[in-house]
Amino acid sequence: xxxxxxxxxxxxxxxxxxxxxxxxxxxxxxxxxxxxxxxxxxxxxxxxxxxxxxxxxxxxxxxxxxxxxxxxxxxxxxxxxxxxxxxxxxxxxxxxxxxxxxxxxxxxxxxxxxxxxxxxxxxxxxxxxxxxxxxxxxxxxxxxxxxxx
Amino acid sequence: xxxxxxxxxxxxxxxxxxxxxxxxxxxxxxxxxxxxxxxxxxxxxxxxxxxxxxxxxxxxxxxxxxxxxxxxxxxxxxxxxxxxxxxxxxxxxxxxxxxxxxxxxxxxxxxxxxxxxxxxxxxxxxxxxxxxxxxxxxxxxxxxxxxxxxxxxxxxxxxxxxxxxxxxxxxxxxxxxxxxxxxxxxxxxxxxxxxxxxxxxxxxxxxxxxxxxxxxxxxxxxxxxxxxxxxxxxxxxxxxxxxxxxxxxxxxxxxxxxxxxxxxxxxxxxxxxxxxxxxxxxxxxxxxxxxxxxxxxxxxxxxxxxxxxxxxxxxxxxxxxxxxxxxxxxxxxxxxxxxx
Amino acid sequence: xxxxxxxxxxxxxxxxxxxxxxxxxxxxxxxxxxxxxxxxxxxxxxxxxxxxxxxxxxxxxxxxxxxxxxxxxxxxxxxxxxxxxxxxxxxxxxxxxxxxxxxxxxxxxxxxxxxxxxxxxxxxxxxxxxxxxxxxxxxxxxxxxxxxxxxxxxxxxxxxxxxxxxxxxxxxxxxxxxxxxxxxxxxxxxxxxxxxxxxxxxxxxxxxxxxxxxxxxxxxxxxxxxxxxxxxxxxxxxxxxxxxxxxxxxxxxxxxxxxxxxxxxxxxxxxxxxxxxxxxxxxxxxxxxxxxxxxxxxxxxxxxxxxxxxxxxxxxxxxxxxxxxxxxxxxxxxxxxxxxxxxxxxxxxxxx
Numbered sequence: 116x117x118x119x120x121x122x123x124x125x126x127x128x129x130x131x132x133x134x135x136x137x138x139x140x141x142x143x144x145x146x147x148x149x150x151x152x153x154x155x156x157x158x159x160x161x162x163x164x165x166x167x168x169x170x171x172x173x174x175x176x177x178x179x180x181x182x183x184x185x186x187x188x189x190x191x192x193x194x195x196x197x198x199x200x201x202x203x204x205x206x207x208x209x210x211x212x213x214x215x216x217x218x219x220x221x222x223x224x225x226x227x228x229x230x231x232x233x234x235x236x237x238x239x240x241x242x243x244x245x246x247x248x249x250x251x252x253x254x255x256x257x258x259x260x261x262x263x264x
Numbered sequence: 265x266x267x268x269x270x271x272x273x274x275x276x277x278x279x280x281x282x283x284x285x286x287x288x289x290x291x292x293x294x295x296x297x298x299x300x301x302x303x304x305x306x307x308x309x310x311x312x313x314x315x316x317x318x319x320x321x322x323x324x325x326x327x328x329x330x331x332x333x334x335x336x337x338x339x340x341x342x343x344x345x346x347x348x349x350x351x352x353x354x355x356x357x358x359x360x361x362x363x364x365x366x367x368x369x370x371x372x373x374x375x376x377x378x379x380x381x382x383x384x385x386x387x388x389x390x391x392x393x394x395x396x397x398x399x400x401x402x403x404x405x406x407x408x409x410x411x412x413x414x415x416x417x418x419x420x421x422x423x424x425x426x427x428x429x430x431x432x433x434x435x436x437x438x439x440x441x442x443x444x445x446x447x448x449x450x451x452x453x454x455x456x457x458x459x460x461x462x463x464x465x466x467x468x469x470x471x472x473x474x475x476x477x478x479x480x481x482x483x484x485x486x487x488x489x490x491x492x493x494x495x496x497x498x499x500x501x502x503x504x505x506x507x508x509x510x511x512x513x514x515x516x517x518x519x520x521x522x523x524x525x526x527x528x529x530x531x532x533x534x535x536x537x538x539x540x541x542x543x544x545x546x547x548x549x550x551x552x553x554x555x556x557x558x559x560x561x562x563x564x565x566x567x568x569x570x571x572x573x574x575x576x577x578x579x580x581x582x583x584x585x586x587x588x589x590x591x592x593x594x595x596x597x598x599x600x601x602x603x604x
Numbered sequence: 605x606x607x608x609x610x611x612x613x614x615x616x617x618x619x620x621x622x623x624x625x626x627x628x629x630x631x632x633x634x635x636x637x638x639x640x641x642x643x644x645x646x647x648x649x650x651x652x653x654x655x656x657x658x659x660x661x662x663x664x665x666x667x668x669x670x671x672x673x674x675x676x677x678x679x680x681x682x683x684x685x686x687x688x689x690x691x692x693x694x695x696x697x698x699x700x701x702x703x704x705x706x707x708x709x710x711x712x713x714x715x716x717x718x719x720x721x722x723x724x725x726x727x728x729x730x731x732x733x734x735x736x737x738x739x740x741x742x743x744x745x746x747x748x749x750x751x752x753x754x755x756x757x758x759x760x761x762x763x764x765x766x767x768x769x770x771x772x773x774x775x776x777x778x779x780x781x782x783x784x785x786x787x788x789x790x791x792x793x794x795x796x797x798x799x800x801x802x803x804x805x806x807x808x809x810x811x812x813x814x815x816x817x818x819x820x821x822x823x824x825x826x827x828x829x830x831x832x833x834x835x836x837x838x839x840x841x842x843x844x845x846x847x848x849x850x851x852x853x854x855x856x857x858x859x860x861x862x863x864x865x866x867x868x869x870x871x872x873x874x875x876x877x878x879x880x881x882x883x884x885x886x887x888x889x890x891x892x893x894x895x896x897x898x899x900x901x902x903x904x905x906x907x908x909x910x911x912x913x914x915x916x917x918x919x920x921x922x923x924x925x926x927x928x929x930x931x932x933x934x935x936x937x938x939x940x941x942x943x944x945x946x947x948x949x950x951x952x953x954x955x956x
Contacts, residue, residue, distance in 0.1 A: 173534075173537060174510070174534070177519075177530060178519070182863075182864075182865060183865060204592070204595070208595060210599070211573060211596070212537060212573075212588075214599045215565075215569045216536060216537055216566070216569075218477070219472075219473065219562075219565050220484050220533050221477045221479075221480035221483075222481075224477070229599060243602060259526075260526050260529070262520070262527075262863075264670070264870055301933045302938065303933065303935075306933045308933035308934070308935075311839065333841060334838075334839070400652050400653045400654050402739065402742060486635075489635075490634065492658065492667065492848050493667075493874075494843055494844045494877075496841075496844070498843075499842055499843040499931075500841060500843070520859075522859075522874050551931075552843075552932075554929040554931075555635075556636060
């Protein structure tokens with residue numbers, strides 16, 4: 116029985132691995148709500164909880180690409196709703212410049228994604244995760260920054 | 265003699281006069297400027313403390329170092345057993361003055377200690393491009409003639425059109441002498457620029473962005489593959505003044521220090537990220553690179569980003585906050601997965 | 605006679621034969637810069653050059669070298685050392701200054717109890733086929749350091765550019781073996797040797813820089829605390845270009861890199877520079893060389909004072925790369941002259 120399961124798993128097509136940085140007060144709670152409401156969303160994302168999207172050093176996102184993650188997802192509170200008042204506004208500027216620079220250097224648009232999701236938006240969280248996963252799956256495995264040795 | 269040559273000579277005379285007076289009247293303790301280089305196509309920064317040495321100062325189209333680099337950390341000297349901040353006069357073309365202004369905005373240097381000796385720069389020659397084209401011939405002499413930069417060796421003489429062989433960033437420059445402003449009128453002596461155009465279309469960046477992601481990736485790989493990680497670009501930049509650069513951090517180690525292409529690309533990309541809204545497009549990073557890598561397309565890109573998104577040009581005002589030190593509710597967020 | 609000739613148009617044939625049996629490195633133009641690289645296409649070789657920016661030490665002591673890789677399988681750790689090439693290396697077109705630097709590098713990596721096997725094994729399997737400098741640069745000063753633009757003692761085979769052909773002189777036994785294997789080479793004649801002699805004298809006369817180095821280590825030793833070092837290092841920005849492009853600089857850093865997700869890792873060594881602020885940083889936080897003055901002074905003293913004191917050899921070969929490529933034109937020749945002048949002033953005052 117175990118051999119059958121393992122074989123089946125190995126035959127399946129490639130699934131992207133996406134690391135998701137969710138802010139504790141809004142997005143993580145939103146993801147939790149999606150789970151509690153039994154709303155299905157793709158299991159490709161691995162969630163990392165941070166207190167606020169403003170905590171995110173752009174290095175986290177770049178380092179994820181270097182380590183081999185196929186996609187990165189960042190989610191915070193809606194502008195104006197940040198638990199720490201302006202953390203997400205600070206983060207938005209950082210992400211804008213980082214996103215532009217990554218694309219400029221040739222990282223495919225869609226590998227690194229940003230979104231806002233509040234604690235009450237379980238369904239919206241699931242929809243956007245589905246969208247992000249579909250985009251990354253279409254792009255294929257991340258080969259660019261990954262160091263091969 | 266060509267107009268460019270005459271301009272340079274006039275600038276040089278005026279600069280020496282101003283420097284001499286400043287030292288004579290003891291308004292400054294130290295003057296930082298450029299002196300004649302000992303190898304062709306180069307110039308050497310020089311620190312002058314006495315009136316007699318003022319004739320070492322020169323001005324020509326090979327003064328590529330951004331002298332604002334030497335203002336951090338604050339130049340101190342031991343006077344009667346105490347460390348005292350020196351008053352410094354610094355020869356500034358437009359970009360150098362802009363970097364000084366930006367350093368003041370970031371509270372790295374004190375306004376009282378600086379005197380900006382303004383001069384009007386007509387563009388710096390792209391020395392690496394010329395070196396590569398001259399190849400394996402020893403250069404003995406260089407000079408300006410009409411609109412050309414002449415390079416002379418033992419058995420050869422080559423002409424380079426000045427406008428074509430300027431640094432890429434100098435080609436787009438509109439702020440050629442220190443920008444005039446009320447808050448800085450006490451510290452600018454010499455030439456300054458009243459008005460300048462900030463209308464910038466960034467056509468070269470737009471053209472580059474038309475390429476596909478893979479084409480851009482390959483272009484960047486080819487551009488940066490020679491990088492030896494010597495960090496001359498980082499050290500020559502006045503705005504790279506961190507005590508511990510991100511590449512040197514090791515608890516945790518963020519990115520590798522090797523010369524593998526992945527590490528090289530990340531170093532330059534993250535350095536550009538840290539310079540967003542701060543780079544003054546002086547071109548020193550490309551001029552000092554020993555391997556002749558031209559980083560101008562990256563610098564132009566980050567300046568395009570902050571101009572388009574936040575309507576900001578660095579180093580022009582002591583009051584306006586740089587974009588990475590501020591935020592607005594109405595910031596553009598078209599890059600989000602779903603705009604709301 | 606042991607000297608041979610090869611027409612310049614036959615160089616591709618020579619290279620092709622040698623590439624079959626050896627790893628052949630020669631100067632190649634990449635993005636406008638000359639670099640010593642493994643030759644893939646014979647047409648890539650560029651022999652009309654001064655010298656490469658990155659010295660040929662890179663072939664034996666690369667910028668990044670893997671010491672070993674490891675794989676973790678459950679409780680087993682498998683350690684693998686990098687594969688060694690079976691073929692020997694030939695470095696073609698190396699200049700006499702760089703060839704001499706290999707002597708200094710061997711000295712450093714092989715001195716005392718702990719010998720660097722990585723470098724020494726590669727050096728044992730490397731053959732130097734160098735070319736004399738017909739046109740030394742303004743910044744060359746090998747003659748001040750017991751060198752010469754036509755010095756052939758540090759090489760295995762020495763070539764001289766005689767305009768349309770090369771004069772080939774095998775020096776060591778290995779060199780003789782290689783040249784004998786190229787049986788199609790014609791013998792050189794007396795006029796060729798005379799022409800080479802004339803070129804050698806001309807090259808020596810073209811070296812315009814002379815440095816008075818003979819007492820430098822005594823002077824530098826005694827002037828360690830002289831405040832003139834502040835003046836000398838004022839414009840230095842502390843980048844590291846001089847050490848990376850120096851044929852005799854050997855410092856390196858050892859780094860462990862881990863790929864946690866795939867349970868593997870590697871240990872590598874990369875070039876390091878004494879100009880880096882981290883170079884002499886102790887774990888306690890104390891840094892004996894905390895400023896630009898100390899680091900700039902350290903480099904000069906290392907080459908001209910510590911090296912002679914420890915090994916009896918001067919640690920500089922006079923290639924001039926640091927002078928050509930310093931971003932702020934901090935000229936080594938001016939520094940040495942300044943130090944010599946202090947000494948003369950002091951001597952005068954003592955006599956007076």
